[in-house]
Every structure is written in C-alpha cells, then in structure tokens.
Amino acid sequence: MNSICFDKVGKKYVLGERGYGMLRDHIADTCRLFVSRQKDRASKRAFWALKDVCFELKHGRALGIIGPNGAGKSTILKLLAKVIKPTVGKVSIVGRVAPLIELGAGFHPELTGRENVYLNGSILGMTRAEVNRKFDSIVAFADLQDFIDTPVKRYSSGMYARLGFAVAAHVEPEVLLIDEVLSVGDINFQQKCLKKMNDFRKRGCTIVFVSHNVDAILNLCPRTILLKKGQIVFDGDTGQAINRYHKIIAGEMMGKMQSDEEDNNGKQRVNIVSFQLTNSMNESVSMFKNKDKAVLKVEYCFTAPVANTSFGFFVRRDDRLLIVDTSSVDLGSVVERCGAGNRATVKFEFDVNLLTGIYYIGTYVRDNVSGEYYCYMDRLVDFLVNDDYAFQGVADLKPKSEVRISEEYLE
C-alpha cells in the first residue's frame, strides 16, 4: 500500500511579487497598470521550486531526500505536511502525519515547559489524555525534569530543541517528516534521536528524512531521492544517491574555484584542469571495498612559475576528521621548478584501509621551501567505503583476537 504519492507535482513561486504588503502599494500598482497598460511588471518572474516530481513511497519505508541548497527539499516536506498546495499535480498521503520541521515551532516563550508540552502535543494532533499518558516519558526523554515548570523563555536553545523533539517523538505518527533535526543538541542527544527514529522505522512508520548529514541518511534510509533545481535527478539506492550528490557538490565547487581564479588573477598560479578517481583496474569508481587500491590522477596547469613544487593530497572523513595528509615531496618525488604553461599530471595511490563511511580527497600545490600555497582544493572528490566488517571506526588495523579460557578455577 502506498503511503505517499507525488504525481507530477510542481510548485511555482513568483519572484519579485509582494507576498503581503501595503494596501497603498497595491492600489498604486493597480493605478500604474491602468496608466501604462502593461500587464506584467518587469520584476515578476516565475520560479519553479519543484517541477514534475513523481515518486511513490510504500507504507513503512524510509526515504531520504538530499540535494544542494535550493533544490526543493523543504518544499517537498511542506507539501507533505499539507502546509502548502502544489501548483500542478497531486500529492496524496495516507495516515497521520507528524512533521518534525523546526522543533518547538508551537512553543510560546511565556508558558512553562509543562504547558508547552500540552500545547505542542495538541498542535501535533495528540489528545490531552494521550499527552497525560506520555508526559513523564516525554520529560525523561528531553531530560528536563528539573526545569519543566520554568517558562521556556528561560531555556537554552538546546533545551528548547530537546523538548521539541521529545514531544514530536511521542506522537506515534504513521508518516514522520524530519528536516535537519540532528543538528541540535550534543552528541548524546543526537544518538538518542537517531535511535528513536530507528525505533519508528521498526514499528512500521513511514519516514521521509531531509538532511545534509549523509551519514544519518545512510543509517536510516535504504532509498534516497537526489534533487537538483527542483527536479529528481536520481531515485534509488542511498549509496549511489550520495555519490552523485557529492559529484554535484564537487562540480559546483570546481565552478566556484574557476570563478575565484578570475577574481584574483595572478595570485593563483596553479589550476586544476581535471581529475579522476579510479581503482587498480583503472575503472572510474567512487565506491571502494576495504581491500581495494585507490588511484587519484590530477592534472594541474601552471599559469606562473613555481619553484620547489610540492603536490599535496589529503584524505578526510565526511566530518572533516583528517586521516592522512602527505605530498609528492614527502613521498620522494622532488620537482625543482615548474614554468608557466607547464602541465603536471600527478598520480596518488593508496590502500583503502578504511571502514564503512564517506570520505573525501583534497589536494594542494605549494612551494615546499617558502610554504606558500598556490592552489588549494578542500573537497576535490568524494568516495564511499562499504565493507562487511562489524567493526566501528575509521581504519582497518587488521585486528586479530585470541581468547583463551582457563580450565582451572582460581580461588
């Protein structure tokens, strides 16, 4: 049974139009319209936040939505929450929907935590009896027992968000909409939220999860939709969706880098012309197993001479944890001088001794003696590692274990 169905959905906004405004302006505009006889004001431009979006989600499944900023992710959630109507197409949802869109939206600062729990509970569709029953559990989840009778205007933003999530997490919805909630609270609370969401999924709740935190999506959703400029560019396996997402991001960064170069022409002496990440069989990939070898080829172009050239590269995990940072000089290839117009192709090769997760590679070019940087690309290319180990962490240290149980019983 389908829980959610988007049928050729489009949402149009008119840019430049005053959404609300002064009656005076409206009257003035109307008069101007009569005088100039222009039907359209020049400032009016149609903008499709979503265009021709079709997807279905079966009951009890979890769907991730990713995409660059302005791709239309939040618009989809708002349509699902029935807060806005599609301009064209049809959105249908079966079951009680609980939006976790910006937590604590219904809180009133003057009311106490207790009063806000009841108010927010009813906003999310809970009955008073239901809130009564779950009240202790909500307060315990938010860990706010001592502050529950304090007005929430005295809460810290973390406390505020915790209480918001705690209420929403107790709604028992059939469809749960989550928008970037994991960015609040400390690590412990984030873990708690993730666990709660996993519980929801196990209970058969349909979940739509929008986030920039690809790890969280990977954790919760087997299927992910990738949006770009209001359209679905990929719908399927989360790993592949994340890969393509990072390619889009990298593409945008390459574009940005080139425009940056134009800005400070002359300073930038080295440009990255192309790059390719392959496995040892020379196939272009972005998903590796832990025993694989990865090869990154980068082609640089020099617009000005650089002495003592050192080509650096580093690997970081998605959360920026540095795994390795090394350079061609460190690895024994010394280049004394590169002249203007020279091109250099550099090959970096390394063993992927990493555990499941998302990683990325960056590169830079610098003068090894003066230490001056001529080119710095933080996130050149992303790759995923997917292995079947039960280990947690970053690196595969090839651990071994031996357990010996003594037969003798020691007093």
Add this chain to the structure above:
Amino acid sequence: MIAPFEHRELLYNLVEREIKIRYKQSVLGILWVIIQPLFMMIIFTVVFSHFAKIQSDGIPYPIFSYCALLPWYFFSGALSTAVPSIVNNADLVRKIYFPREIFPLASILAAGVDFLVASVLFALMLFFYHIGLSWMALWVIPLMLIQIIFTVALALAASALNVRFRDVRYVFTFLLQIWMYVSPVIYPLSAVPENIKGIYILNPMSILIDGYRKVLLIGQAPNLKYVAIATLISLLLFIFSYLYFKKTEGDFADII
C-alpha cells in the same frame, strides 16, 4: 465547520494559551477584564449622564451603559485579537497544517471567556438596582448566537485578508472605535432620528445592543423585524466569509 470540532482539543489549548499569556506576570490578572468596562461605564455615566444629560429610556445610566459595554467589549475584543491572529501565528502556519480557522476562533473564544467573567459585575448591578429578570431574558441566548455568528463572519474574512494586506488590522482598530459611536452604546436606539434609522439598523450590533437592553433591563421582547434583519445579514456575511477563508487558506503559508 466540522473541522474545528475535530480539532477541539487544539482549540481548547489555544484558548487556554491566549488567556494564560495575557495575564502572565501581571498582578491583577483576570481582574483587568472587569476593570476596563467598569471604568468606561463610570466615565460614560459622568460625561454622558451628568454633563450631557443623555436620556436612557428611564433606566439608571450606569447599568444602561454597562449592558451595552459588556457585549460591545466582547465584540471589539474578539475582533481586535482575531484579525491579526493568523499573522501572529505565522510560525505555526508555515510549518504545520490544521484548519486555519482555529486561530480566529480561539481568539473569539478567549474574548468570550473575558465576557463571561465581566458578566459577573452585570449580575451584581442587576441586584444593586433591583432589576428582576423576566422570561424575556432568555432572548439573550439567540441574540448572543447571532452576535457570535456575526463576529466569526467578520473575523474569518478580516483575518484572511490581513494575511495579504497587513493594513487590515489597523483599519479594524480604527473602525471599531468609530463603530462604537454608530452603535447605541452611549445612547438609546430611540434617540436615533427616524429618517436615518433605515440605514442605522443595517448594523447588526445596533439591533443586538438594543435587544439586550430590552430583554434584560425592560423585560420586553426585541423588535422581531430588526432581529430578522440582523440574522439575515450575519448569516449572509458568514457564508461569504467562510467561502473566502477556505478559498485563500491554502495560500497562507506561501504569502504570510
């Protein structure tokens, strides 16, 4: 109008919120509900009864004016909070869906609670002036029902319009001030010249205030022809407003 009933718990909670936050950190709290009409009554009595010598159909002027001020404050209090209610809850409107008419309805109900509290003073005044209620007093129920329909009708249209044009709330603040003078709050309906009465009674509040006085203070039935006019105007306005509200409701989140 079934939706608000389904969401009655939410409606109840929003009313509770509105009343609670109004008197948080205030010493006199709910007493303010009585203080406002009480002082207006005293001022009106001094100015209009003692200085200007306005006739009051033989009824003691204090209770004559309070009998009008009480429903009038319900009407103006309800509208002045209901008109900006959707805009004031913009955060909720942008994030969560439930029938939007809940907001103006909650404001009107909260004003209704104030009205009931302030009515206690009216009961005391009836006792003080030895005015006994007759069976005619039961007319208050249908009259109040008409007033509520009229208030809801105005609140729905104006609160929806206020989402697009923020001027509406200012217009209403101003309008309500004038409105009190064109309704028989200070003076009796009998003081209105016959030649403009035809227009005067198109204001349902005129008919209702006159009705309250007749059924409570004099023990007469209200003018049935007038009541029929007020009912008709209120119902027509209600239908129009409700349809307008429902038609624009879907765009609130986009333009708020």
